[in-house]
Amino acid sequence: MLTLSRLGLISNLQRLTTRTICSVVPEPKIEEFTVKNEPVLSYLPGSTERCELENALKKMAECPEEVPLIIGGEKCTSKDQRCQVMPHNHQKTLAKFYYASPDQLQKAIKCASEAQKCWDAVPLRERIKIWLKAADLMAGKYRQELNAATMLGQSKTAIQAEIDSACELIDFIRYNAYYAKEVSKYKPVSPLPQQTLNSMRYRGLEGFVAAVAPFNFTAIGGNLAYTPALMGCGVLWKPSDTAILSNYIIYKIMTEAGVPPGVVNFVPADGPCFGDTITHSRDLAGINFTGSVPTFNRLWTQVGKNVDNYKNYPRMIGECGGKNFHLVHCSADVETVVNGSILSAFEYCGQKCSACSRMYVPESLWCKIKEGLIATRDLLKVGDVQEFDSFMGAVIDDRAFKRITSYIEHAKSSPDLEIIGGGKYDDKCGYFVEPTIIVSKNPLDKIMTEEIFGPVLTIHVYPDNKIEDILCIVDQSTPYALTGAVYAQDMEFQTYAMERLKMSTGNYYINDKSTGSVVAQQPFGGSRMSGTNDKAGGPHYVLKWASPQSIKETFVPLKQWCYPYMAKK
Ligand SMILES: NC(=O)c1ccc[n+]([C@@H]2O[C@H](COP(=O)([O-])OP(=O)(O)OC[C@H]3O[C@@H](n4cnc5c(N)ncnc54)[C@H](O)[C@@H]3O)[C@@H](O)[C@H]2O)c1
């Protein structure tokens, strides 16, 4: 066409029309679809889902599964074999797996970076189809396998597994596909489209993305690895040692749905060895991390030190720890406070990054709240998660057990602290810690300012007229800003507190517990030292894993170089 027009063989109008149609930039043409949050199943006795889950648990507990490394789509092993045990019965091995060696990690980097180029050429609509198919597999055929692996490997109760390894995972996969589709609708302004057409295309990041996952949410592992992949990136996925099997099942499902070999490489590894290897690679395009502050700080520092050697500036997402609060005002509804605080502090043994671990209660309500908390706490059964009446299982491993119990011992020996419920622990069979409630005279005691990540709730009781001081302590006494809840029926106070605590959390709750965010309903992430606040489960997250390219395509020949005011008459 260009040749024809240069030769002046078609009229001006024809040329413009034809050239618009002949734009080299293809329209994305993605089918419209909407998605909804996956319903949470109830697991009532006798229900189909309960039977299926019990069968899956029985089968999985029988013999350990061997989990290979997967590099470039090929299964392999290494000399360094490890075991994933059941935290509530640590003599029982759930899975055997291998640590990738530095050479294997280098190979994975090469595979991911190579695969990225071809994968990025696959139209987004095709990638979306794979994601939607995978979500259906997770919601149906593999739901109970995912849940059983999460229950046995990460010691979650049935309902905690269901909201994580079924619903949240499925929601991440479906909603990210939906958000990717929505993003691709954006068209830059083209005031005269027949002369100049502006467009935008989203490329995956050149090189590879390292997805480093925590133990506590199966869904987070899947989201960390597969959102960059959805957007056209090549990935090295390092799951947590204590969430290997559930994460491997996600890998298998995504592969069955159609993710080609090499796009995501499943590489369990020693943490520091993995961190050192990826941060030294010239091809590092991004780190998608969720875990503790010290680990993210180490990765960030290493990236900073190596910054001159990268091909691109690596994208850094890190969702980290918290010291989440429940602030109770004298106008609060006591029953809501008690139930919300018990659930937030003790569900999944307080091992949600959003779990409430510091609470501030006014003197005028303390008597009733104390009574409610102690009575409810006494009802919580701690035990094997295969017993459906257990409210809590065990904490994840011996390291967590030592850390959590050291805070309980600190409470026992400190004159400022009083344990009013729980306080016992036992690791003979599993890493069991009782849900523990402590009262602290000192709102700045380390138990009220450091992340414990276990079933320990500490309460400071304040004089009702000192609410202003307490707001200041809530905001300033920790380096974190992840989640927090304010309980008050006085709406004037709620409005005031919301402004006063504007920077204290990434997720803020009013008369509701600080845990339990739902994908697309409460996009999740914290600020300050709680992370980069990129809001997993929200519409902007997918864009972190794309490198947009602006394209300006001009259809009319440029006939002169001089400015209009220079033109000779
Ligand atoms: N903000 C959030 O969204 C969110 C969500 C879940 C968990 N968390 C936080 O995660 C923490 C608990 O998870 P965890 O115990 O798995 O955290 P962690 O920091 O111990 O481990 C996270 C991952 O990093 C790996 N790792 C360890 N050292 C490394 C290194 N030097 N280089 C690279 N990788 C390394 C681990 O093997 C694991 O895969 C808590 O602090 C919790 O608050 C935050």
Ligand SMILES: N[C@@H](CCC=O)C(=O)O
């Ligand atoms: N999104 C989860 C927490 C994830 C971190 O562990 C919640 O809101 O409770």
